[in-house]
Amino acid sequence: MSFFYGLTSLMGTAMRLITYPFLAIGQAMGQVRMMNPGPILSGTFRTMKSGLLAPLRMLGISGSPSFGKFGKIDFAGWRENLFARDGEKRGKRRVGQTAQFSQIHLIGRSGMRYVLHIGTGIGRSTADIALREGGQSTVLRFDRGDLPIGLDAVHVRPVSQHPIQHNGAALKPDAMVKPGDTLSVNGQEFAFEMYAWDRVPLITRVNASYATNTGPNRENNEDAIGIYQHAKSYLFALADGVGGGEAGDQISAYAVQYLLSAFHKNARYTLPWLDVLSKAFSHINAEVRSFSRRTPMPVGSTLTAVVIKDFQAYIAHVGDSRLLLWRDGALRQLTTDHVQRLPVELVTRVAFEMQEPHPLRDVLTRAIGKNDAMETEFHSLALRPNDILVMMTDGVYDALSQNEIMRVMREFSVTHLADALVNRSITAGAKDNVSAVAFEIMQDPFVEDTWTAQTSQRVYAGWQRGWPVKLRRQTDPVTSYPVNGGVAVLWLIATAGLIWLAMRMFGGAT
16 A cells, blocks of 8 residues: 555656646746736726816716817706715616607696697607597697797697687687687687697606605504516505404505516516506405405405506506696696595494484495405506606595695605605694605606615515415415325335435445
8 A cells, every 4th residue: 555655646746847847837927917017007098097087077078088079068967967976876877869849738628638749759740639529520730840849839720621719710721829729629618738848758767755654543554555666667556455453454565566566577568558457456356355255354455556658657546545646836636536425333322312413434435355346447647757646545635635735745855755745644643554655757867767666664666476466364274285095105106216216326336
């Protein structure tokens, strides 16, 4: 054994002697590469170039410094980058184009609103609209042509042969209409409104905030908020659970999580979003109805969802949570409160002895889990830059009047709006849980959002694989599947065979 050990040691020494010159040469070449002045000079030049151009970039000047090839100075961009926080600079590459863009509104006395878009940003400077009033259909053609963007006016002419009046007189050929004018078609009068921009964002970007709180008079928070940020679209959802205790918060969380899962699977596609929301609401309602049959008390939830994509809002709603629109300093409720005020049922003796009218309570007429056939309310809204949409539960608007809500809207930006609404509601002594979600359509959007939705208590962001697709009570037994006797025998034989094969393999090795 000592002979073989000595021979092995001798061979190892010989190999080291043979390979040592090559290792020495390799190390020397490595040192030469490290001392190569080329990369050092190149890195020094890049550092000096970056340092010299930094002040110019702050002023919005871009391009190569050679031969005076500078871009134009963008003082607005310089000011934004100078005062922006580091977190806001993350997505500061703008997504937009300079273009003439107009939105035309014709509003009837009944409140019916016709909306159409024209402009180079839309891809057309002429648009037709069919007004179905007075039992007849009249087509009007609006033409912006080469009019400057600062001029809020547009050419209009009839396409179909029906009498049309402009400000009480017969419509002249290629008449110019402007905001405040009226158009009468078949005896029906429409007010004319027009909005114009000189910059059209290519994708829709929003700034958002959200907040929820148990409130001063409740023990559990049965509200739930859901937010999904996609590259080109968003989902905002708000649910207010009904049923008390753990049932209410379980139902609202399940409804929001199911919506987020459905949005996650479909966000990458171009789909009719109202149909997607309709199917999701139906599936949620069916599962909650099945769950309620296994519970001693009725359970359910309100549910309001908004999908934002391509300057369009797709809205689905049941219950008494609200969706409001803040536009041009005016606040408008977009959804309906599905409630009915009914007397509280009292014991016969108490009711007979009462001298005052019976107390009233609000009962939901539509909600998740209330009926097998649920009628969902749907809306589609054309959005404009600077529009602000606010979702809130009844705990907020019961504590704050509309004037107080409008005062908060004027005082706070969207970044702090949800917190302000929730805090004001708590100060006012809200009787229920309070939750709010606010999101603004940005006038000058960027590639990335400067805010990030994060999952927290009663707030669900994005999508998680572990979210349930079925509702289950804690007392429900876990479903077990009985094993057939023949299958069990085959399983035992297969296991014994694997053990025997493993023993033969390891036994032969030893």
